[in-house]
Amino acid sequence: MAAKQEILEGAMAVAHAVARCRPEVVAAYPITPQTHISEELSQIVADGELDAEFVKVESEFGAASVCLGASATGARAYTATSSQGLMLMGEVLWNIAGMRLPIVLACANRSVSAPLSIWCDHQDAESVRDCGVLQLYAEDSQEACDQHVIAFRVAEDRRVLLPVMVNLDGFLLTHVFEPTELPDQALCDAFLPPYDAALKLDPANPATFGAFTEPDKCMEGRWMIHDAALRSLSVIEEVSAEFAKVFGRPSGGLLEEYRSQDAETILIAKGSICGTIKDVIDQVRDEGKKVGLVRIKTYRPWPKDALLKALASAKQVAVIERGASFGAGGVMTPEVKETLYDAGKVIPVSGYCVQLGGREVPPDGFREIIDRTSKGQRQKAYEYFRLRTEILPDLVPTK
Amino acid sequence: MKFDYSDRILVPGYTSCLGCGEALAMRIVAQTAGKDTIFTNCTGCSEIFTSRYPTSSWAAPWIHSLFENSAAVATGVAAALKHKGKLDSTKVIAMGGDGGTADIGLQCLSGAFERGDDLLYVCYDNEAYMNTGIQRSGMTPLGAATTTSPAGKASWGNSRPKKDLPMIMAAHNPPYVAVTSMGYYREIPRIVKKALEMRGPRFIQIHCTCPLGWRSEPAQSAEIARLAFETGCYPLYEIIDGQMTPHKAPKDGWKPVEIYLKPQGRFRHLFRAADGVQQIARVQALAAANIRKYYGDEAVPDFAREAEKKVAETAAATA
Numbered sequence: 089m090a091a092k093q094e095i096l097e098g099a100m101a102v103a104h105a106v107a108r109c110r111p112e113v114v115a116a117y118p119i120t121p122q123t124h125i126s127e128e129l130s131q132i133v134a135d136g137e138l139d140a141e142f143v144k145v146e147s148e149f150g151a152a153s154v155c156l157g158a159s160a161t162g163a164r165a166y167t168a169t170s171s172q173g174l175m176l177m178g179e180v181l182w183n184i185a186g187m188r189l190p191i192v193l194a195c196a197n198r199s200v201s202a203p204l205s206i207w208c209d210h211q212d213a214e215s216v217r218d219c220g221v222l223q224l225y226a227e228d229s230q231e232a233c234d235q236h237v238i239a240f241r242v243a244e245d246r247r248v249l250l251p252v253m254v255n256l257d258g259f260l261l262t263h264v265f266e267p268t269e270l271p272d273q274a275l276c277d278a279f280l281p282p283y284d285a286a287l288k289l290d291p292a293n294p295a296t297f298g299a300f301t302e303p304d305k306c307m308e309g310r311w312m313i314h315d316a317a318l319r320s321l322s323v324i325e326e327v328s329a330e331f332a333k334v335f336g337r338p339s340g341g342l343l344e345e346y347r348s349q350d351a352e353t354i355l356i357a358k359g360s361i362c363g364t365i366k367d368v369i370d371q372v373r374d375e376g377k378k379v380g381l382v383r384i385k386t387y388r389p390w391p392k393d394a395l396l397k398a399l400a401s402a403k404q405v406a407v408i409e410r411g412a413s414f415g416a417g418g419v420m421t422p423e424v425k426e427t428l429y430d431a432g433k434v435i436p437v438s439g440y441c442v443q444l445g446g447r448e449v450p451p452d453g454f455r456e457i458i459d460r461t462s463k464g465q466r467q468k469a470y471e472y473f474r475l476r477t478e479i480l481p482d483l484v485p486t487k
Numbered sequence: 488m489k490f491d492y493s494d495r496i497l498v499p500g501y502t503s504c505l506g507c508g509e510a511l512a513m514r515i516v517a518q519t520a521g522k523d524t525i526f527t528n529c530t531g532c533s534e535i536f537t538s539r540y541p542t543s544s545w546a547a548p549w550i551h552s553l554f555e556n557s558a559a560v561a562t563g564v565a566a567a568l569k570h571k572g573k574l575d576s577t578k579v580i581a582m583g584g585d586g587g588t589a590d591i592g593l594q595c596l597s598g599a600f601e602r603g604d605d606l607l608y609v610c611y612d613n614e615a616y617m618n619t620g621i622q623r624s625g626m627t628p629l630g631a632a633t634t635t636s637p638a639g640k641a642s643w644g645n646s647r648p649k650k651d652l653p654m655i656m657a658a659h660n661p662p663y664v665a666v667t668s669m670g671y672y673r674e675i676p677r678i679v680k681k682a683l684e685m686r687g688p689r690f691i692q693i694h695c696t697c698p699l700g701w702r703s704e705p706a707q708s709a710e711i712a713r714l715a716f717e718t719g720c721y722p723l724y725e726i727i728d729g730q731m732t733p734h735k736a737p738k739d740g741w742k743p744v745e746i747y748l749k750p751q752g753r754f755r756h757l758f759r760a761a762d763g764v765q766q767i768a769r770v771q772a773l774a775a776a777n778i779r780k781y782y783g784d785e786a787v788p789d790f791a792r793e794a795e796k797k798v799a800e801t802a803a804a805t806a
Contacts, residue, residue: 157563
């Protein structure tokens with residue numbers, strides 16, 4: 089049967105893709121710019137098109153906790169959030185990962201208050217990068233849809249059993265209309281069988297969840313999360329390859345190498361910004377310069393080996409970030425440096441914070457970054473790119 | 488002598504303190520509920536003393552998540568059971584202490600009750616954050632000393648009356664609200680059974696003596712809890728579909744609050760200083776108000792009216 093592309097708003101497409109994954113319990117709380125995902129799922133349930141419990145929770149903390157309880161009882165559970173909502177469910181995410189519950193959630197990446205902003209950056213998702221929730225990043229609506237299908241499969245794989253967060257840029261993907269092909273329901277059902285929990289809350293087989301551990305055992309319990317996350321690297325590749333075979337799209341995987349195989353200057357980035365970067369790379373390539381992009385699609389676990397391989401020809405690297413670690417530098421930039429350093433490949437790595445809170449960087453900005461990086465000198469370790477210093481007040485208030 | 492615990496839901500060997508009111512109440516609640524139950528539990532004393540990995544006292548499915556989300560986790564459990572068609576056969580009981588329920592857990596609890604989620608919530612009220620070392624909660628009574636409301640040269644201990652949590656839950660119009668006590672432990676099974684016969688959100692609060700936090704004799708835990716009721720300090724009642732039925736009044740009449748306060752070290756400071764008498768009068772006045780509210784003005788004993796008068800005079804004098 090021929091596949092059908094429809095013009096769909098990103099968030100709506102995601103909602104329908106999730107519905108086709110047949111979640112049993114959905115608990116979500118509104119927050120811009122995720123809200124359309126929850127609203128559309130709510131409508132899908134109300135129209136009888138998805139047999140699921142849609143729980144109208146009182147907060148994101150409630151949403152994550154309801155998903156936790158549902159998943160522990162053996163149900164496929166889903167939520168979606170952004171920014172402040174992700175912060176509020178932070179405590180629960182650690183708990184979910186620690187209890188090895190395969191919940192899937194979407195994060196429509198949005199800046200974190202204060203100051204308040206509803207526009208896109210990655211600080212929300214990056215602030216929970218250490219807790220054992222796996223993280224995928226979509227470049228476009230199609231990937232956002234497909235990565236959900238992959239996410240459920242990976243999460244519930246008994247070699248993994250970890251929650252998976254699918255990241256899609258707030259507004260830039262959630263509110264943009266793109267031609268999208270929703271995963272076929274029959275193919276989905278074959279690709280993603282019903283969730284069969286290895287262990288669940290069940291009177292027929294009583295189990296205790298959430299015991300406390302003393303110091304002589306706790307580290308091991310937590311190491312097991314790390315171990316599962318590392319193991320998920322190969323599972324993600326395996327599931328992604330199968331997805332490509334069944335659905336015909338390369339939406340999964342650890343990273344994408346865009347004209348980087350012989351590049352001397354390589355940019356590293358994740359999310360929708362890569363669309364713009366690819367256009368600029370095409371222009372620069374037309375001028376004969378060897379430049380490319382390595383797009384991070386799986387951020388957690390960190391695709392160390394794949395990244396090293398992808399950077400084989402690089403002489404200098406620029407990491408493009410929508411994040412920061414205040415008082416230090418970047419978030420992905422140090423991770424790239426660590427990967428290169430551990431392999432003895434100490435080439436110049438420049439980090440760029442190109443936007444916090446949604447201010448778009450036009451193509452000429454990436455052109456500037458490429459030109460500066462190609463010179464071979466390391467720029468600032470981490471630069472807040474095109475910071476509007478003229479609007480800054482006195483940084484140290486006088487009396 | 489061999490003991491057979493194979494029918495127990497909460498199996499002996501847990502490490503609660505001697506005389507722990509919560510442990511007693513929880514054992515009875517669990518046993519009454521039976522094996523076809525999924526329990527959720529807040530962080531607090533009970534999850535610590537029943538789930539020290541790799542051991543567990545729970546012979547039924549049980550989950551402890553965080554401090555403040557027992558109700559929300561239970562909502563999720565109920566939703567999953569409903570989706571699987573098992574909610575008619577499997578009961579869901581969410582449990583928590585006063586801290587995890589009335590303070591940090593109130594949001595999730597209120598949400599569950601507003602939504603009409605099909606679960607029973609049991610609050611074990613020992614009137615402070617006991618697990619972390621006796622800090623004041625919203626359910627700590629007037630005058631009680633805790634580590635964050637200590638008695639001192641400039642303090643009479645906790646300066647606020649208890650948060651009226653059962654009334655807050657009743658305002659959600661659930662089918663069942665009950666306030667009971669481990670002092671009347673024989674009544675707990677009837678109350679739990681009554682709740683489990685119904686559907687929708689149900690709330691039971693159980694007053695639990697904490698010999699460690701209250702600084703009382705472990706062997707007197709049940710007796711002290713009964714005195715809480717018999718002095719009017721802790722009203723007991725059931726609200727079924729909005730209809731209030733108070734516990735039978737004490738057959739020997741309402742007792743002065745001193746009899747309840749005296750055996751507890753957390754109120755000792757009220758008896759030391761001469762003007763502690765004023766504070767005791769305030770506690771007595773609160774008890775009087777409770778007796779009036781649930782049993783009528785005629786029920787208020789004279790000594791209690793005296794205290795109310797004294798408190799009013801003091802308030803007028805310092806106004």
